[in-house]
Amino acid sequence: MxxxxxxxxxxxxxxxxxxxxxxxxxxxxxxxxxxxxxxxxxxxxxxxxxxxxxxxxxxxxxxxxxxxxxxxxxxxxxxxxxxxxxxxxxxxxxxxxxxxxxxxxxxxxxxxxxxxxxxxxxxxxxxLPDAAEQRAMTEDIIETFHKEGQGAAWMKFMAGAGFDNDGCDDGAPAAQPDEPSLRDIANGARFFGHDLRGTARxxxxxxxxxxxxxxxxxxxxxxxxxxxxxxxxxxxxxxxxxxxxxxxxxxxxxxxxxxxxxxxxxxxxxx
Missing domain, CATH: 3.40.50.1820 (Alpha/Beta hydrolase fold, catalytic domain)
Known part of the structure; x- marks a missing residue:
């Protein structure tokens, strides 16, 4: 229970x-x-x-x-x-x-x-030895989210993490989910807009x-x-x-x- x-x-x-x-x-x-x-x-x-x-x-x-x-x-x-x-x-x-x-x-x-x-x-x-490059990549992902939306941001995030874009990372949906729920969309916006930078840094x-x-x-x-x-x-x-x-x-x-x-x-x- x-x-x-x-x-x-x-x-x-x-x-x-x-x-x-x-x-x-x-x-x-x-x-x-x-x-x-x-x-x-x-x-x-x-x-x-x-x-x-x-x-x-x-x-x-x-x-x-x-x-x-x-x-x-x-x-x-x-x-x-x-x-x-x-x-x-x-x-x-x-x-x-x-x-x-x-x-x-x-x-x-x-x-x-x-x-x-x-x-x-x-x-x-x-x-990591390449921390500066990783930091720049994170900022690019966040900027992509604000300018192009979650689909494009997930694509860059997954590629940067080393995943193929048909998988998922830490509960994240595939880069372009077929039917994301309203909760998926809200959580993705929260992640890119308010959580990712603090965790990555x-x-x-x-x-x-x-x-x-x-x-x-x-x-x-x-x-x-x-x-x-x-x-x-x-x-x-x-x-x-x-x-x-x-x-x-x-x-x-x-x-x-x-x-x-x-x-x-x-x-x-x-x-």
Missing amino acids: TVTHTLHVPGAHLHYEVRGAGPLLLVMGSPMDAASFAPLADALADDHTVVTHDPRGISGSTLDDPDEDTTPDRRADDVAAIIDALGAGSADVFGSSGGAVTGLALVARHPGRVRTLVAHEPPVLEI YVPDIAAMTAAPARVVIGLGADSGGLVTYRTSVALAELLGTRPVVFPGDHGGFLGQPKEFAEALRRTLAM
Whole structure:
């Protein structure tokens, strides 16, 4: 059974869902919403209390100011508030893509709230040797969105990430979906207009993460070799002095293989 909740936080009302029983595990993305994680959450709910949520401004999580730009730090504060609302001192966290960046910010800003963070392919572009080129590409994608719309922006985004344009990235629709829902359109506009820049420019606080009591694991898709998030994941693991843990599939491996991915996540949390 899935129980839905709404939590008021500064500037927003957050939609989050709770299912299962056992140790607390938060599963998150950005801009990916709770519904997109449902198959993975269901596969984990036999032995975990799994919490998913819509990031602020996405799907059911509404903003007081729709023009607010979102940052990983602000999203991390939201996650800490959800942990508080659950009456828990700490939790394990799995974050994918932009949600992995949220997890990194959570460990840095709220030491002790995270037991283990599994950060699956965080797009921390600022740590790459070609960070300036990546930053320019992000700005070009955002400008394309404002001038030419979501279809053209998704095309550039997917190409820049290293995907073929018949796939999807972190819950993002294909570059030119046949029939995007009104929610898809709203989430895409939020992503390009207010979320992408803050996530792409996030610089992980290595010193804070290393000093925190949390265990930080960098996850890497077995089939992600051609993606920019392969490069960021390897680079971040090196900065943390660890080795990435390989998961099934590519950047969104949990979408196509939720049961296999859940098993790999269980093993990682138990390490």
